[in-house]
Amino acid sequence: MAFSLSSFLSNDIGIDLGTANTLVWVKGKGIDVNEPSIVALEKQSRKPLAIGAKAKEMMGRENPDHIEVIRPLRDGVIADFDATEEMLRFFIKKVQKNKLLVRPRIVICVPSGVTPVEMRAVRESAERAGAREVYLIREPMAAAIGIGLPVEEAVGSMVIDIGGGTTEIAVIALSSIVTSRSIKTAGDDLTDSIVQFLKRKHNLLVGLRSAEEIKCAIGSASVQEEELQHTCRGLELVQSIPKTIIVDSTEIAEALRESVSAIIDAVRQTLEQTPPELAADILDRGIILTGGGALLRGLDRRLVEETSLPVIVADDPLTCVVRGTGKVLEDISAYQKVLE
Ligand SMILES: Nc1ncnc2c1ncn2[C@@H]1O[C@H](COP(=O)(O)OP(=O)(O)OP(=O)(O)O)[C@@H](O)[C@H]1O
Ligand SMILES: [Mg+2]
Known part of the structure; x- marks a missing residue:
């Protein structure tokens, strides 16, 4: 591994700021943090008591008069800016340890539904948390890079990232997202359908x-x-x-049927809007599934039946996005076109 003074003094890092999980990639090291995006706050002062896995343990067990356990990102957008910043700061500190001699460069992946105002908020939060430079990348693009798809080439790839808050469907070619769709039916919705079903039926x-x-x-x-x-x-x-x-x-x-249908419909609609040359590429190369939702049993088979296209579940679908930010960190200038 090449040795450089700046990598000795600082850790450039990549962050997948997900609605369900936050992952941090440290350049030259790999995934260093993989924790739920959850913050436990002291109710009165709104001071964080626990962040990540520790906060998840408290969820559903807290005394609501004293402690509030929240997910700062919901439905693919930032629901609580302060808590999001606290969480970012906590995870950045965790991987930086005593390497704060040179402030890190940070590549952050944001849900593609975030508005320009929210993008600026994420950028500023990361700067306040100690970043020297911040680069933002959209989730399906990072996932595609993480999988190793040839995003810069004149060939179309379709990625479906099913996270906690959003399902993002994107057709990527020549370093940009040509066609895309983002819906709020994803892992959280599937979970919620089970809660409703058990209440109703049992x-x-x-x-x-x-x-x-x-x-x-x-x-x-x-x-x-x-x-x-x-x-x-x-x-x-x-x-x-x-x-x-x-x-x-x-x-x-049966409980999941409606949500699964909504995802399939969104895939169909995206395919309908895909220019023919790219559609032909997808027919050859297939659709790639990423995100935790890709692990739902039989989803790949269902999509094959419904679209008649080949469907591939990415290796380790929960880490594709952060691995993508890691690849970008290796050569930020080469990936300039895919950054926001
Ligand atoms: N084996 C599994 N079967 C079905 N769903 C799963 C499985 N494992 C994880 N999930 C779901 O995947 C979701 C989390 O995925 P992921 O970490 O990709 O989301 P995220 O990136 O945090 O969210 P988003 O991309 O929407 O911001 C959760 O809803 C979780 O329940
Ligand atoms: Mg995600």
């Missing part, structure tokens, strides 16, 4: 963490997947007592 109230666990363990995009079961604990609504039930994957697939 009179059982479950927390978001339990519902997410069910989704990841037995959720699927169609009822044709192998049948699985999962134990589920919650509060029985009629008698208000804790209760355990067994749910099966067929009913959970």
Whole structure:
């Protein structure tokens, strides 16, 4: 590995500021932080008590009079600017340790739904948190680079990134996003559908963490997947007592059906708006799925059935975006065109 004085004195870093998870890439090292985007605040003072994994442990267990556990980003936009800044500062500090002799350059990936005002807010937050230079990149572009797609070439690639807050569908060629669509149906929505379903069908109230666990363990995009079961604990609504039930994957697939259809419809609409030459490229090369939602069982198969196109789930879909920021860090000038 090449040795340089500036890399000894500072760590250039890449950040995937996601609505569900924040990941930090340190140049020359790799992924150094991978934690939920959650902040626990002291209610009165709004001072952060815990950030990341520690804050997630508190979620649903906090006394709401004293502690508020929030997700500063929601639906792909920044819901709480101050908490977002605290979170960024915390993670940047964590990877910088004692390397603050030279302030780092930071590449940050933002959800593509953020407005110019929010972009400026993220940039300023990162600067206040100690960045020397800040570069912003849109999520599907970073994902495509992370996967190793030839984004700068005259060939079209389609990436579908299903995160917590948004599903972003983008056709990329010649270093830009040619056609794209961003919808708010993504992982959070799937989780919420399970909460609603259990309430309606089983009179059982479950927390978001339990519902997410069910989704990841037995959720699927169609009822044709192998049948699985999962134990589920919650509060029985009629008698208000804790209760355990067994749910099966067929009913959970039913609970997820509407949200999965919304994602598929958005993919279809994006394909309809794709210029023919690029559509031909996608027919050859397939659609690539990234983000945590790409792990939903049977989603790839469902998309093949619905679009008649090849569909590939990226390796390690939860880290594609941050790996993309890492590649950009290696040669920022070469990637100038993809930065915002
Ligand atoms: N095995 C799995 N099956 C289904 N969903 C999963 C699985 N593993 C993780 N997820 C979901 O993936 C989502 C998180 O994905 P990811 O980290 O890519 O989101 P994010 O980048 O933080 O969000 P966004 O891109 O919308 O800002 C969560 O909703 C999580 O429940
Ligand atoms: Mg994401």
